[in-house]
Amino acid sequence: MTEPLDIDALTARYVGPVFDEKTFTFDAQELADFAQACGETASRYTDPADPDFQASPTMPTRLHPGARFPEGFPEVAGLGMDAGKAIQPIAPIRPGETIVGRTHMHEIYTKTGRSGRMVFFVNRMELFDASEQQLAVSDSRIVIREKPSE
Amino acid sequence: MSESNIATVADVEFGVELPAFLPDISIDNVKRFAVAAHWDFPRFTDHEAARSEGLPGALVPGIMSQGFFAAMIHRWADGAQINSIDTIFRAPVLVDSTCTINGVVTDIDEDNGQVEIDLTMLNEKGETRVFGTAQITLPV
Amino acid sequence: MLLDLHAHSVKSDDGRAKVANYCQWIKAKELPIDGFVLTEHRQFDDESDYSDIGAKFGLTILKGSEVETEYGHVLVFGVTEPLTREFDFASIHLPLAQVIEASERHGAVAIPCHPGRPRVGMAAHIDEFGVPVGVRIVEVYNGGSRDDEDAIAQAMATELGYRGIGGSDAHIVSHIGRCATRFSQQVNNETELVEALKAGEFEAVTFREAS
Known part of the structure; x- marks a missing residue:
């Protein structure tokens, strides 16, 4: 049994600063496949030939930072699961362009759930194009279900 | 092909239900998405x-459920600009099961065209597996 | 009078509903409830005043809390400022006995919610910790219940002689009013709510469609 995480200490030390920066480019057909598999019908998301073709608004939530946690973050026990995603699209993301995602830990909190104490880590990735125009804000809530005490 | 019949915020009424959406969560489509x-x-x-x-079967990725929510909005209002979708994954959604997504309008700001929508993904027993809220903008 | 005794607003970490939209929804959908109680997770929302919104929509809007104990989650009604000093509402390791004792001493009432739910429901902990002292009421209809969770709650209530309440556990607007509690008297404020609960003059009702 590992020691329970000290949430206040983790928050003070790790919440806020950007801990990862990663670049992404997107293939038009992959963007179209993503949209079509989700049942999109608007051609600006499903048809690469559409003059306004762009990524589906929720596409950025699929992006992973290069590191899951900041450097030095303690090893977390338990099964990490995806607890939720929030996306704020700001400007269209087009295929072929290079965008950068900068990730910081936005929040850490706990609650108890159907499977014991759960620790939630909210990582926020902010996406920018080459001119530093912000394109989207994507929050990823990872929940660690701590193993109960023996 | 679009099923949209919502063009402006004036077409929207509080409490109106979006057309129910049966997402394709067959293994083939989930593979394509993945x-x-x-x-x-x-x-x-x-x-x-x-x-x-240790899982009960293959799971629909949460980000795919979120994508279904966005698609449902665009089917209803093709020109909707999605400002945010916040999705909470309450319970796993099994691939090859049958799910329904319901959406209802829960807030309208006619002055700036903003509309809020509750979105709920239900399993065969009517239990909530995923829920979320979306804020969109429609032409005024 | 019908009150939904378990609802969350944007004040809760996983709540996504604004209180005014709950009210608007209740009226637009002609739901049969007369009001609801906001039971925000791990806190008592002392700062919000919903009296104007309630008056505008003709609804009773009260405030309570949902705290976390070794027996799972517990609704507390009749929270007062002195009660908030008795224990740390934000803790997820509160002893149920302390919550019950402090609540009673301060004129409040503590009610285990979704008791049939794994981990966060009281029934799952009775084998380990025994039947808790002081529980008289449990939530037997919860709008977020899955599988046989409500049935487990009802069976436990019957076996242990508890009275039952109902609440939607709504986190989004369209889930308000899925379950509620019918009172035989008018309930206008938190004090009257506690009195009615202690008097036992209520019954749980559900409006969820049978699946």
Whole structure:
């Protein structure tokens, strides 16, 4: 049994600063496949030939930072699961362009759930194009279900 | 092909239900999504592999459920600009099961065209598996 | 009078509903409830005043809390400022006995919610910790229940002689009013709510469609 995480200490030390920066480019057909598999019908998301073709608004939530946690973050026990995603699209993301995602830990909190104490880590990735125009804000809530005490 | 019949915020009434959406969560479609999303992991695309991880079967990726929510909005209002979708994954959604997504309008700001929508993904028993809220903008 | 005794607003970490939209929804959908109680997770929302919104929509809007104990989650009604000093509402390791004792001493009432739910429901902990002292009421209809969770709650209530309440556990607007509690008297404020609960003059009702 590992020691329970000290949430206040983790928050003070790790919440806020950007801990990862990663670049992404997107293939038009992959963007179209993503949209079509989700049942999109608007051609600006499903048809690469559409003059306004762009990524589906929720596409950025699929992006992973290069590191899951900041450097030095303690090893977390338990099964990490995806607890939720929030996306704020700001400007269209087009295929072929290079965008950068900068990730910081936005929040850490706990609650108890159907499977014991759960620790939630909210990582926020902010996406920018080459001119530093912000394109989207994507929050990823990872929940660690701590193993109960023996 | 679009089913949209909502053009402006004036077309929207508080409490109106979006046309129910039955998402395609067949293993083939989830595989297609997983490849396109670069989330091609066995827990999403292979029932047996998922069971070997202790899961009840292959799971629909949460980001795919969120994508269904966005698609449902665009089917209803083709020109809707999605400002945010916040999705909470309450319980796993099994690949090859049958789910329904319901959406209802819960807030309208006619001055700036903003509309809020509750979105709920239900299993065959009517239990909530995923829920969320979206804020969109429609032409005034 | 019908009150939904279990609802969350944007004040809760996983709540996504604005209180005014709950009210608007209740009226637009002609739901049969007369009001609801906001039971925000791990806190008592002392700062919000919903009296104007309630008056505008003709609804009773009260405030309570949902705290976390070794027996699972517990609704507390009749929270007062002195009660908030008795224990740390934000803790997820509160002893149920302390919550019950402090609540009673301060004129409040503590009610285990979704008791049939794994981990966060009281029934799952009775084998380990025994039947808790002081529980008289449990939530037997919860709008977020899955599988046989409500049935487990009802069976436990019958076996242990508890009275039952109902609440939607709504986190989004369209889930308000899925379950509620019918009172034989008018309930206008938190004090009257506690009195009615202690008097036992209520019954749980559900409006969820049978699946």
